[in-house]
Amino acid sequence: MVGIVAGMAMHEPTFFILTALAEGPQHGYGVMQTVARLSGDRVTLRAGTLYAALDRLTTEGLLTVDREEALQGRLRRYYRLTDAGSAALGAEVVRMRSAASMAAARLRTHGGFALAAGGATLAASGLALAAGGAA
Amino acid sequence: MVGIVAGMAMHEPTFFILTALAEGPQHGYGVMQTVARLSGDRVTLRAGTLYAALDRLTTEGLLTVDREEALQGRLRRYYRLTDAGSAALGAEVVRMRSAASMAAARLRTHGGFALAAGGATLAASGLALAAGGAA
DNA sequence: GCCACTATACCGACCATCGGTATATACAAA
């Protein structure tokens, strides 16, 4: 079973969990807060989603347990990205960018519609991303 | 004034169906082929996924039936994006780009892993890792 | 006659996510 990467797109909560951990190890509850912050409170992970995903991603080899701290009897389990996890997140970034530019191009040819409300911002971010990728 | 979708991320097949229709009306089977072509055969829609999605998106107001052609007794139902559908796809493009740049930035600060090497190399390494992990 | 292609459509199964709940500790407010 490949599944892990192979081009299969990941769901948004999964993507945000990996993104939250990309900067360094964090424990579950910290991931929950980071994801909320990163997404501007748009994605608020449920406990069920979070811990199920952490277990699943660990099994898949994208995450690993960094360390466990016993804080006043409460357990704090820190997770971090494995190399495979970084690669998977990186591949997802590439996939998202290519899909986004494909859709944007087709929306443009369609005519009338020009990327609602975010035209300038979108173009700017696109150029910035292109520059970053090329550097 | 995006608003319509409220930020909920769509799944990849749904995204590709909207993208396929962004250039102009197509019938179901045509969408299936366009999606396969756009994704380089990575996303091959199953009949169940396709027609269920077309129905669902029509109910949600993102698609509408453009026309129906009776071709030698066979029905050809053409769908097209509504304004809401174009807006939803545009919003999704913005969301994907912002999420991608966020993840890329965090991967960079992490140090070890850099996107600088380029998309193709990155994708290749991801696939290589997947193949290795399968063993 | 059989198979592949076009074309729409239904069905059961899978699984990630959602929403809720349970557990336990600490600290602040009523």
Add this chain to the structure above:
DNA sequence: TTTGTATATACCGATGGTCGGTATAGTGGC
């Protein structure tokens, strides 16, 4: 004191989009 909120992990049933397969039906090739 009791309640409520925040931290922190974890289980449970329900939902829903996708997957994989199948049904139907006409066309064209071998």
